[in-house]
Amino acid sequence: MHPGPFDPHADQSPSSAWRRAARHFLAAVLGVLVLALGTYLLALPVAHAQAQGELRIGYQKSASLFVLQKAQGTLEKRLAPLGFGVKWVEFPAGPQLLEGLNVGAVDVGYVGEAPPIFAQAAGAQFVYIGFDPAAPRAEAILVRHDAPIRSVADLKGRKVALNKGSNVHYLLVRQLERHGLRIGDIQPVYLAPADGRAAFESGSVDAWAIWDPFQAAAEKATGARVLADGTPGVVNNYQYYLGARGFVQQNPRVVQALFEDAAERGQWLRKNPRQAAELIAPLQGLPVDVVEQALQRYEFGVQPITRQVAADQQKIADTFHALKLIPRPIKVSDAVVFGQD
Structure with a gap:
């Protein structure tokens, strides 16, 4: 028979009392640790949600491919495994979009050839990360x-x-x-x-x-x-993907996912121009046949920036400087993340 706590025959020596006190202390410490571990595990989902990233995209209603991606929700699905959501931020025109990119309101944007030149001349911080083929x-x-x-x-x-x-x-x-x-x-x-x-x-x-x-x-x-x-060979009329330099450097997989989705949506659009126009037209506030005609004159297929494309953009910058439309000459390549030439 084991002695109980009040058994008169139990060992009442000082060493036995010390062991009992140690056991009580260890039990208390273990209880605190278990409680702390439980609290940590319960907090894990919240911490994960707080750490989740967000890709903020600046777009214009006239930028049909981004409007299509927004309407179909394909980019959200592609970025979900990376722990990123998508926030679409509309701008009335390219210059305002570039300002949003410069002040950190968005992470990436999509504009024509001229706005980045004016923005770079004004000291805006951004990088060219991709372009769609010429649409003269x-x-x-x-x-x-x-x-x-x-x-x-x-x-x-x-x-x-x-x-x-x-x-x-x-x-x-x-x-x-x-x-x-x-x-x-x-x-x-x-x-x-x-x-x-x-x-x-x-x-x-x-x-x-x-x-x-x-x-x-x-x-x-x-x-x-x-x-x-713009034909024959007068102008290219490229459309550019731009990004905040820090975001692009820190999130290459997100940028790659954006490009993959844009390329996939571009292929779908070319095969289904009428269906694409029906999705885009209500968001642009234009008749479906107008949007369909416009879509047929654009090329969709994002590619990394090449040195030749940067050189073409430099010609526009030099022209604008000669016309005194920008206050100083710029070097376009300073703001380019080059792909493979």
Whole structure:
């Protein structure tokens, strides 16, 4: 029979009392450790949720591929295994998007050729990380269907509406040069797309340099005629993927997942242009047939930046500096993460 705690025959020596005290102490310590471990394990799901990342994407409604990705939710599914969610942040135009990237409001964005040049000249911190192939037909100089203007050379002395410092500014300069004219030989009227269309339709300007989907909308609604676009070999009209340098360096797998999803969605779009247009049109506020026509003039298939593409972008930067549109010369390659040439 084992002695109980109050057994008069139990060993009451000092050493026995010490052992009993030690056992009580160890039991108390073990209890504290078990409680602490339980609290830690219960906190694990919360800690994981707090550590989960988020890819903040700056986009414009006119950027059809991003609009499609947002509508279909494919990027969210692709990033989930990496512990990343997606936040879509809409901007009215490229310059505002670049400012958002510069101040840390977004991690990546998608814009045309001109906004990054102005942003770099202003000291913005970003990097080019990818580009979509050339889409020279997705921007054009339009004239009214009954206009007597038959050649870019006929624009001499006439009013041409355009968005100052945009891709079409470069298109207009290059087309004028190709026909022996300079920007000073016409009367540029600097207007945002909505105001440009109003001026074009009212006849207060003779031509309008504009990009898709605004270009397709004017063609469909007014019968506007393409006087000249980026062909043949006049401009490339690349679309660029940009990123915050720190985010790109720290999250290469996230950037790769973004590219993989963009390439996959681009392939689907090319095979299903009508279905894609039906998804995109309500978000852009445009008729389906307008969006479908615009989609057919873009190329979707993101690729890493090459030195040749950077050199083409440098030509635009040099042109804008010569026109005094940017205050200082820039070196585009300083802001490029190059892929394999």
